[in-house]
Amino acid sequence: MSLADPADFPRAFANAFSARDLGAVGRLFTPDADFVSLTGAWAEGREAVEEVLAAELAGTLARVKLVTGRTRLRAVAPGVAQVLQRFVLSGLSHPDGSDAGRVGVILAALLREGAEGWLAVSAQFSPEG
Template identity: 35%
Template sequence: MDRLTDEAAIRRMFKALSEAWAREGASAVDAFYTPDSDYVTFDGSWLRGREANRRVHEELFAGVLAGTRLVSEIESVRFLSPNAAVVVSTGALLWPWQKTAPASRRSRQMTVVVRGDDGRWQVAAFQNTRVRPLPPSDSLSMRLFAAVLRVRLAFWRRRHPAALAA
């Protein structure tokens, strides 16, 4: 297969995953993950394996994720080998009454997908991080933050002079 065909298949897999999320929830979504997949959530929790992923998401779909839709935009697909790629995307969850997600709920995802022996692409690893850009370095908040850090570092250096010699 060529890269364009593979990238199109990966994009279809992401679309199908989003549709399964909205239609069926955790029971359908776990089929898109390898049995030994890793899933790091936006709060830093680490779900090890498809079964752990399914269990956690079943609880969430029974509560706060009920009726949600998953929206995402693939920003890049970079192939590591003919059977593995890194996908970077930006997305969010929408509740049934929402057409777009607030900026505060946008996340950037890094996904490692692998092609199985059956030719299907699946998620081997997923990292989800909230988009929280830092203020500009010349903003008042960043200048104050830097000043506090410089003062704290100066005190620390006085108390730990041996650390500087190393």
């Protein structure tokens, strides 16, 4: 999956994440990207991004779905863009298995345009607030 526009990153991330397609998520990142996950894990490199998300989606985030909200895109320099994306995350559960309701989260990503299209060189997925 090659992104021709950095504005396509949030939806591509949400679709791959919700489908549990870790390969598709990984292909949104450069091979040497940094990623900080919702649980605070720091992944260094595309493969590590996939591994961290695989562990989270098998555990804490097993039933989670993302719904896209507000997006802010900013050109930083030629071929470099910042994307801030608000998501509503549903499907979280408390330790006892009960529904934890919906939570606002923000994905902040720095993207670079290259031969493979627009890819994240750095991203952080954080609870809102």
